[in-house]
Amino acid sequence: MKIRIATYNIHKGVSSFGSKPRIVALKQALATMQANVYFLQEVQGRHDVMAARHASSWPGQAQHDFLAGDSHQAVYGMNAVYDHGHHGNALLSNLPIASSRNQDVSDHKYESRGILHCVIHLDDLPVHCYVVHLGLFAGGRRRQAEALIEAVLDSAPPGAPVIIAGDFNDWGNHLSEALRSRLGVTEVFDERVPSVGMGSFLRRLRGPGAKIQHARTFPAMLPFLQLDRIYVRGFAIDSAEVLHGALWARLSDHAPIVATLQLK
Numbered sequence: 206m207k208i209r210i211a212t213y214n215i216h217k218g219v220s221s222f223g224s225k226p227r228i229v230a231l232k233q234a235l236a237t238m239q240a241n242v243y244f245l246q247e248v249q250g251r252h253d254v255m256a257a258r259h260a261s262s263w264p265g266q267a268q269h270d271f272l273a274g275d276s277h278q279a280v281y282g283m284n285a286v287y288d289h290g291h292h293g294n295a296l297l298s299n300l301p302i303a304s305s306r307n308q309d310v311s312d313h314k315y316e317s318r319g320i321l322h323c324v325i326h327l328d329d330l331p332v333h334c335y336v337v338h339l340g341l342f343a344g345g346r347r348r349q350a351e352a353l354i355e356a357v358l359d360s361a362p363p364g365a366p367v368i369i370a371g372d373f374n375d376w377g378n379h380l381s382e383a384l385r386s387r388l389g390v391t392e393v394f395d396e397r398v399p400s401v402g403m404g405s406f407l408r409r410l411r412g413p414g415a416k417i418q419h420a421r422t423f424p425a426m427l428p429f430l431q432l433d434r435i436y437v438r439g440f441a442i443d444s445a446e447v448l449h450g451a452l453w454a455r456l457s458d459h460a461p462i463v464a465t466l467q468l469k
Contacts, residue, residue, distance in 0.1 A: 206328045206468045207443065208300075211240040212370035212435055213461035214338070217249045217292055218268050221424070221458040226255065226262040231456050232272050235297075238448075238463050242325065243277070243297040244370035244435075245269070246338040250283055251290035269295035282307030282321035282336065294321040294336040294371065301326040306360075310352045312345030320356055327468060332439075333361040337371035343379070350380045354387050366439030366468065372459065376430045378419065390436035393445035393464045394420050420447045420462060426454040433462055440466035 213235075218228035228249075235243060249255075249268045256263050264271040273279035277297040284293035284307075293307070305323040312318070321336040337353060339346045353369070361367050367390060373380060384390055419431035428449065435445070445464040453460050 207465060208242065208327055208332075208440075208468065209238075209240045209463065209465045210242045210244065210368060210370065210435065211235070211238045211461055211463045212244040212246075212372075212433055214246040214372045214433065214457060214459035215248060215268075216457040216459065217247050217252070219255070220455060221426075226259045227456050228264060228268060228271065229262060232274070234452060234456055235272060238461070240463060241299050242334065242368075243272075243295075244334070244336045244368075245272070245295045245297065246336065246372045247292055248272075248281065248295040249290065249292045250281055252292075253289040269297065273297045278302050280305040280321065280323050282319045284309070284311070284319040284338075285317035293317075293319055294338055296321060296323045296334060296336050298323070298325050298334075303331065308352070308356055310349045312340050312342070312348055316340045316342075316345070318349060320353055322356065322360055327366070330366065330468070332366040332368060333357070335367070335369040335371075337369065337373065339372070339374050339380075341374055343377070346374060346380065350383060354383065357388050364439070367437065368440075368466075369436040370434065370462075372432055373434050374432055375434070376432060378431060381419070381434075384436055388436070388438065390438045391442070392419060393435045393437065393442050393462070393466075394418075396442060420445070422447055422460045422462065424458050425449075425456075425460040428460050433459060435462055435464050437464075437466060439469050441469055443467050
């Protein structure tokens with residue numbers, strides 16, 4: 206059975222420049238992806254200032270509920286809390302959600318981060334989904350990646366299908382090898398190197414410490430940093446792409462990744 210997924214840091218539903226509301230256009234753009242499951246970061250659960258300032262273009266609902274609409278269920282993991290609101294990660298799914306849990310992995314008081322773990326049912330088979338947004342500092346990211354690995358080992362049975370997606374802020378690509386070796390996951394762009402010619406030679410050279418080039422997703426206007434990832438286990442990767450262009454550059458500072466997976 207196939208499943209289409211997307212990961213997207215939506216920048217709290219405002220534009221990268223000028224902080225103009227983009228949440229209505231975001232909802233329309235998400236619909237064009239036609240994903241079964243959306244892994245979203247920087248989702249605004251509440252923002253009293255924006256709601257008061259932009260009453261006509263700011264939904265009365267929490268962003269995760271607004272974006273889910275009637276077609277998807279929404280689960281929200283609240284991470285950062287402040288006087289006028291809060292934000293965090295969210296998972297939207299048109300497949301049944303069996304359970305959810307949000308784990309605090311904040312490394313210091315200035316960056317609130319979490320791992321949102323949801324179990325969805327695909328063809329009556331539990332699939333463990335993890336929405337992540339790691340910190341801006343290398344030491345904290347390493348500790349949060351270790352917490353992610355432990356969370357998956359503790360919550361997903363060996364061999365169970367797993368999808369881990371989000372904003373890893375890992376521009377130096379230091380975290381992937383630990384995830385691959387300890388969890389048995391594959392990043393959806395790992396197989397972009399051709400299997401013939403020079404690509405075949407590169408594959409033979411690629412050892413345990415080799416760094417594979419991930420998709421460039423930041424900044425959305427002219428992406429050159431590889432911040433956003435989708436790691437999977439128990440799936441074959443049919444397709445994966447980064448959505449570029451003027452539309453996506455207006456909506457957020459990150460470009461989204463969409464992938465189609467085939468359950469093994």
